[in-house]
Amino acid sequence: MTAALETVLAYYEAWTSQNFDKAMHYIADDIVCQSxxxxxxxxxxxxxFMEPFSQKVTTSTLLSSFGDDTTALLxxxxxxxxxxxxxxxxxxxVADGRITHLHLIFDRLPFAKARGEI
Known part of the structure; x- marks a missing residue:
């Protein structure tokens, strides 16, 4: 397993199990997240931004993951x-075991519908 993928999988496991304090261990102080x-x-x-969502997660299934020494995709x-x-x-x-940049893609429409906005 590559260094970046190891870090990112540990972060994923932490936030999807609602342990956001542990998840933040893998986040750089100056992270930039494209959401x-x-x-x-x-x-x-x-x-x-992310912790309130993580608290709503009941289960998560990892569909795919790959990476190299500096990048990882889940x-x-x-x-x-x-x-x-x-x-x-x-x-x-990832640099020095911390996530410095995260480009997050998800569909906001189902959440807007659930909140009654649409």
């Missing part, structure tokens, strides 16, 4: 309390 809602800068902003399907299938993909850049 469907726009860019997120810094660990505190990233936590404020694709997964989560089951959440508001939405029964919420697939996502994440492209990570």
């Amino acid at each position: 469907p809602a726009g860019p997120i800068h810094g660990a505190a902003a990233f936590r404020a 694709m997964y399907d989560t089951v959440t309390t508001p939405v029964p299938h919420a697939p996502g993909a994440e492209l990570h850049t």
Whole structure:
């Protein structure tokens, strides 16, 4: 297993098991996250964005993963309390065992429908 993939899989396991304190161990202080809602800068902003979602996850199935020494890509399907299938993909850049950049892709429409916005 490559260094980046090892880090990213440990991060994934932590946030999908609702242990966000452990997940944050793998996040760089100056992380940049490209999300469907726009860019997120810094660990505190990233936590404020991602932790509430992680608390809604009941199960997650890792569909695929691969990586090299500096990048890793995951694709997964989560089951959440508001939405029964919420697939996502994440492209990570890793340096010194921390995720410095995360490009997150997921469909926001099912969540908007669940909140009654559509």
